[in-house]
Amino acid sequence: MAFGYDPAGASAWERARYGALRLFYGRYPPGMALNYVWESRLPVGTVLDNAYSARAKMVVARSGAADAGRWVTERHDIYADYRRIVGGEPPRIVGVALMTDTDDTGERAVAYYGAIRLEPGADE
Numbered sequence: 001m002a003f004g005y006d007p008a009g010a011s012a013w014e015r016a017r018y019g020a021l022r023l024f025y026g027r028y029p030p031g032m033a034l035n036y037v038w039e040s041r042l043p044v045g046t047v048l049d050n051a052y053s054a055r056a057k058m059v060v061a062r063s064g065a066a067d068a069g070r071w072v073t074e075r076h077d078i079y080a081d082y083r084r085i086v087g088g089e090p091p092r093i094v095g096v097a098l099m100t101d102t103d104d105t106g107e108r109a110v111a112y113y114g115a116i117r118l119e120p121g122a123d124e
Contacts, residue, residue: 001078002095005031009088030094031055032086036076038062040105047085051104057085071114079121093118 005028007015022028033056039046042060050056059081061074082090096118100111 001034001036001093002030002097003032003034003082004091004094005029006091031091032082033057034059034078034081034085036061036074040064040107059085077121078118 005018007018007028010018010031018028018031033050033053035050035056035058037058037060039060040063042048042063044060044063046060048058048060050058059076061076062072078093079090096116098113098116100109102109
């Protein structure tokens with residue numbers, strides 16, 4: 001889940017860096033991302049820094065192999081997760097990405113994805 005960049009809350013260095021990226025790409029890149037992952041060993045709920053970017057957090061949504069080979073449904077309160085993990089009000093969502101990635105582990109994985117829905121929370 002990628003969230004919009006907000007220059008109002010950024011440091012001078014970050015504003016300069018994002019400004020340069022905006023000149024190059026024509027728009028700001030996302031400001032923060034929450035990545036929900038299926039991890040083989042860490043407990044569900046663990047939050048990790050992304051190894052490649054300080055602007056992304058990894059949230060363990062599933063762990064282990066017990067559900068491997070079957071369809072599973074994931075539901076997350078993205079608003080609450082952002083407030084708990086990053087702090088403050090989340091900016092607008094600017095992107096959703098799905099991927100199957102084992103390049104850091106050297107393992108092999110196959111994944112299939114079904115319908116993706118973003119719905120308002122129970123309070124809305």
